[in-house]
Amino acid sequence: MMKQKLRIAAASCALLVASALPASAGTKEQLIQLQTQVQALQDQMARMQQTFDERMGVMRNLVEQTTDSVNKMNTTVSGLDKNLNQQSSDSGTKVDQLSGQVQGLQDSVDELKGRLAKLSKQLEDMQAAQQNLNAAPQGTTAPGGAPGAQTPQGPGGQPQVQAPPADVLYNNALRDYNAAHYDLAQQEFADYLKFYSNTDLAGNAQFYTADMLYRQGNFEQAVHEYDKVLEQYPGGNKTPAAQLKKGFALLELGQRDAGARELRNLMARYPRTMEAAQARERLTKLGAAPGASKPSPRRRR
Numbered sequence: 001m002m003k004q005k006l007r008i009a010a011a012s013c014a015l016l017v018a019s020a021l022p023a024s025a026g027t028k029e030q031l032i033q034l035q036t037q038v039q040a041l042q043d044q045m046a047r048m049q050q051t052f053d054e055r056m057g058v059m060r061n062l063v064e065q066t067t068d069s070v071n072k073m074n075t076t077v078s079g080l081d082k083n084l085n086q087q088s089s090d091s092g093t094k095v096d097q098l099s100g101q102v103q104g105l106q107d108s109v110d111e112l113k114g115r116l117a118k119l120s121k122q123l124e125d126m127q128a129a130q131q132n133l134n135a136a137p138q139g140t141t142a143p144g145g146a147p148g149a150q151t152p153q154g155p156g157g158q159p160q161v162q163a164p165p166a167d168v169l170y171n172n173a174l175r176d177y178n179a180a181h182y183d184l185a186q187q188e189f190a191d192y193l194k195f196y197s198n199t200d201l202a203g204n205a206q207f208y209t210a211d212m213l214y215r216q217g218n219f220e221q222a223v224h225e226y227d228k229v230l231e232q233y234p235g236g237n238k239t240p241a242a243q244l245k246k247g248f249a250l251l252e253l254g255q256r257d258a259g260a261r262e263l264r265n266l267m268a269r270y271p272r273t274m275e276a277a278q279a280r281e282r283l284t285k286l287g288a289a290p291g292a293s294k295p296s297p298r299r300r301r
Contacts, residue, residue: 106237110174110204163195170201174208182212203229203236211245219249240266240275247279251286260288 163169173188189205196202210225226249229242243266250259263279270276 107174107178110170110201163191166192166196166199166201169196170205173205177208177212182216186212203233204238206233207236207238207242210242214245214249219252222246222249223253240270240273243269244275244279248282251282256286256288260286 164172169188169192173185173192176182176185176188186209189209192205193202193209206225206229210222210229213219213222213225223246226242226246229236229238230246233239243262247259247262247266250262253259260283263283266279267276
């Protein structure tokens with residue numbers, strides 16, 4: 001259509017030029033020259049039309065390709081959204097497994113920290129012993145000991161009973177706990193709390209003490225021991241787990257309202273923890289509303 005209009009315009013121009021020539025100048029050579037100019041103009045317009053058509057074709061292809069890409073992106077986004085929704089629904093069923101794995105990893109980290117501290121302590125003891133040997137006077141030997149060593153004595157000259165190093169005692173107790181040697185682990189954690197109640201791992205030791213009672217079915221005493229974690233070590237890393245297990249123990253004792261209240265308090269205090277997710281799931285199974293209540297203040301001893 002555009003090409004036809006251009007040709008008509010060119011012909012019109014030629015007719016106007018021909019009509020403007022005087023009658024005396026209408027020779028054959030002038031007509032031929034005029035026709036040649038008109039043909040050149042038509043050829044130029046044809047080339048312009050061809051270039052225009054080619055560019056329009058390129059633009060049309062680009063538009064089609066862009067439309068196809070947008071459609072593919074929409075399909076991909078829809079698939080990703082579907083997969084995300086599916087993963088979110090499946091994650092709720094795996095909360096217990098993940099929580100157990102996290103708990104195991106935390107225990108392993110605690111044990112590794114203890115071993116590292118033990119190695120550091122042994123190295124320091126070896127260096128101190130070497131310095132004592134080098135500085136000890138000749139011929140001074142404590143009974144049953146190395147030269148220069150002294151035996152600590154209490155009142156009346158009786159030897160004092162010394163506790164094992166904190167890392168050694170804690171690691172031994174944790175190893176026996178993981179091996180289900182609860183009687184031995186209970187005594188070792190009790191010794192740790194007796195001699196090292198102000199260390200960073202004291203709250204963990206108290207938690208494991210309560211947890212062994214829970215595993216043995218002594219839920220009433222376990223609640224009492226979990227309370228010690230919450231009241232004496234409120235900033236410890238085992239505090240959310242202690243409140244969760246306290247709520248579970250109360251439910252095992254048939255105290256449904258108290259147990260549900262404890263789980264709701266946990267969700268209010270630590271809403272983004274694995275323990276909060278477990279509390280929400282347990283409340284859902286009980287048919288209780290999982291809405292978090294305001295956390296109740298803890299008593300200080």
